[in-house]
Amino acid sequence: MNYGIVLFPSKSFQDLANGYRRRYDSHYANIAPHITVKERFSLEDKGELSKLVEALRELARQTPPISIDVYKVDTFYPQSTTIFYKIRENAELSALNMKLYEPPFPTDRAHSIFIPHVTIAQKLPQSEHADIVGQLKMTDISHQETIDRVQLLYQLDNESWTVYETFLLQGQA
Amino acid sequence: MNYGIVLFPSKSFQDLANGYRRRYDSHYANIAPHITVKERFSLEDKGELSKLVEALRELARQTPPISIDVYKVDTFYPQSTTIFYKIRENAELSALNMKLYEPPFPTDRAHSIFIPHVTIAQKLPQSEHADIVGQLKMTDISHQETIDRVQLLYQLDNESWTVYETFLLQGQA
Numbered sequence: 001m002n003y004g005i006v007l008f009p010s011k012s013f014q015d016l017a018n019g020y021r022r023r024y025d026s027h028y029a030n031i032a033p034h035i036t037v038k039e040r041f042s043l044e045d046k047g048e049l050s051k052l053v054e055a056l057r058e059l060a061r062q063t064p065p066i067s068i069d070v071y072k073v074d075t076f077y078p079q080s081t082t083i084f085y086k087i088r089e090n091a092e093l094s095a096l097n098m099k100l101y102e103p104p105f106p107t108d109r110a111h112s113i114f115i116p117h118v119t120i121a122q123k124l125p126q127s128e129h130a131d132i133v134g135q136l137k138m139t140d141i142s143h144q145e146t147i148d149r150v151q152l153l154y155q156l157d158n159e160s161w162t163v164y165e166t167f168l169l170q171g172q173a
Numbered sequence: 174m175n176y177g178i179v180l181f182p183s184k185s186f187q188d189l190a191n192g193y194r195r196r197y198d199s200h201y202a203n204i205a206p207h208i209t210v211k212e213r214f215s216l217e218d219k220g221e222l223s224k225l226v227e228a229l230r231e232l233a234r235q236t237p238p239i240s241i242d243v244y245k246v247d248t249f250y251p252q253s254t255t256i257f258y259k260i261r262e263n264a265e266l267s268a269l270n271m272k273l274y275e276p277p278f279p280t281d282r283a284h285s286i287f288i289p290h291v292t293i294a295q296k297l298p299q300s301e302h303a304d305i306v307g308q309l310k311m312t313d314i315s316h317q318e319t320i321d322r323v324q325l326l327y328q329l330d331n332e333s334w335t336v337y338e339t340f341l342l343q344g345q346a
Contacts, residue, residue, distance in 0.1 A: 001184060008335055011174060015330040022331065029202035032335040151336065157188040158195065162181060162205040163324060163336035 002155040003049075003164070005038035005056070005100055006031075007147045009068065009118065016143075017085065017120050024083070024121030024132060031161040033118050035068070035087065037150065038100040039110050053165060055104050056152060059096075060167035065148040066092045070118070073136040081129035083136060084117035085143075096150075175328035176222075176337070178211035178229070178273055179204075180320045182241065182291065189316075190258065190293050197256070197294030197305060204334040206291050208241070208260065210323065211273040212283050226338060228277050229325060232269075233340035238321040239265045243291070246309040254302035257290035258314060269323070 008014065017033035043049050069088040076082045087093070097114045101107050121132060148169050153161040181187065190206035216222050242261040249255045260266070270287045274280050294305060321342050326334040 011327060011329060014335070018329060018331050029333075032329060032333060149338065154184060156184060156191060156205060158191050160202075160205060162187070163339060165322065165341075166336060166339040168338075 001044075002040050002042055003052075004036065004040045004153045004155070004161065006034040006036050006151050006153060007066070007068075007149075008032060008034050008151060009147065010145050013070070013118075013143055013145065017118055020083075020120040020136070024124060025119060026123045027119075027159075030159050031153070033120075034151075035093075035116055035118055035147075037093070037097050037116075038105065040155070041106040041108070051104055053152070056150070056165075056167050059099055060150060060169050060171075062171045063096055063169045064092065064171040064173040065146045065169045066090075066096065067144065067146045068093070068116070070141055070143040073120075073133070073139065073141060074117070075129070075133045077129060077133070081122065081124040081126060082119055083121035083124070083129070083133050084119045085141060087116040087118070089116065174217075175213050175215055176225075177209065177213045177326045177328070177334065179207040179209050179324050179326060180239070180241075180322075181205060181207050181324060182320065183318050186243070186291075186316055186318065190291055193256075193293040193309070197297060198292060199296045200292075200332075203332050204326070206293075207324075208266075208289055208291055208320075210266070210270050210289075211278065213328070214279040214281070224277050226325070229323070229338075229340050232272055233323060233342050233344075235344045236269055236342045237265065237344040237346040238319045238342045239263075239269065240317065240319045241266070241289070243314055243316040246293075246306070246312065246314060247290070248302070248306045250302060250306070254295065254297040254299060255292055256294035256297070256302070256306050256309060257292045258316075260289040260291070262289065 014033040021028045070085045072086050074086040093116050150167050152164045154164050155161050187206040194201045243258045244261050245259050247259040266289050323340050325337045327337050328334050
């Protein structure tokens with residue numbers, strides 16, 4: 001079974017992102033706008049899951065709420081035609097990501113560098129990508145908020161994601 | 174902002190329900206298969222929300238995990254052309270529903286009777302409804318499981334639902 005760990009930003013920011021995702025993101029219907037802090041991983045049995053849930057609970061107890069600062073539109077091109085809202089790198093978010101790739105969490109990384117972001121377009125044909133990224137880079141984006149919870153998701157056979165459990169970030173800043 | 178409270182059944186049962194929902198349920202992409210225990214309600218501000226979250230936390234602490242027994246396909250026709258997996262009525266589920274309509278939760282009910290179910294088809298034209306309900310009623314369905322968490326959801330502008338917080342059912346049976 002596939003799992004992932006994400007932060008969901010506030011509704012207003014999710015609604016903004018969905019305005020683009022509806023048109024440009026083939027995963028639009030599979031999940032709400034989110035910041036991935038641990039990419040898809042697989043667990044075989046309930047025992048592994050409960051060990052991981054326990055670790056996540058402890059990690060959330062120690063981790064303070066995380067401030068995010070969305071400051072521009074960027075693209076992963078030429079690696080992919082994914083366009084995203086870029087979140088300014090910050091020590092708290094990086095630390096959370098790092099801990100989620102240390103045991104008892106699975107340690108394999110699909111990407112060697114963690115670039116915190118909210119995807120707004122993906123799997124675009126190259127020519128469309130160039131057009132859209134040009135337009136979007138001209139829009140001003142500046143959004144700050146503090147996120148006080150992480151969400152452990154699981155994936156259904158239709159590729160959509162559902163929340164398994166919420167963990168409140170309760171550490172002292 | 175709109176909220177709702179649901180139970181999500183296990184992945185295997187969700188996958189089964191999605192096999193039908195993909196074809197017959199216009200809300201397929203908005204939410205994973207679920208059992209609604211409190212229908213959509215609206216809260217105006219963060220203060221109301223935190224009062225409700227606190228009450229839900231307390232209610233979950235007292236409520237034991239809930240056994241569900243899915244035993245047949247049924248329809249709300251002629252009220253609507255919604256087809257659903259019917260869950261055998263049980264005292265725990267009814268008690269949870271009842272408490273979620275007592276203060277501090279909003280007390281308005283859209284439906285006077287609580288019929289626990291998982292929707293698999295809705296908004297069908299009447300002729301299609303008759304066909305499909307006939308077919309589905311002939312399939313044998315028997316599924317039991319125990320659900321140990323409730324999910325507070327909020328609704329985005331695109332009508333999809335996202336989990337705000339999970340509450341583990343921790344009462345003693």
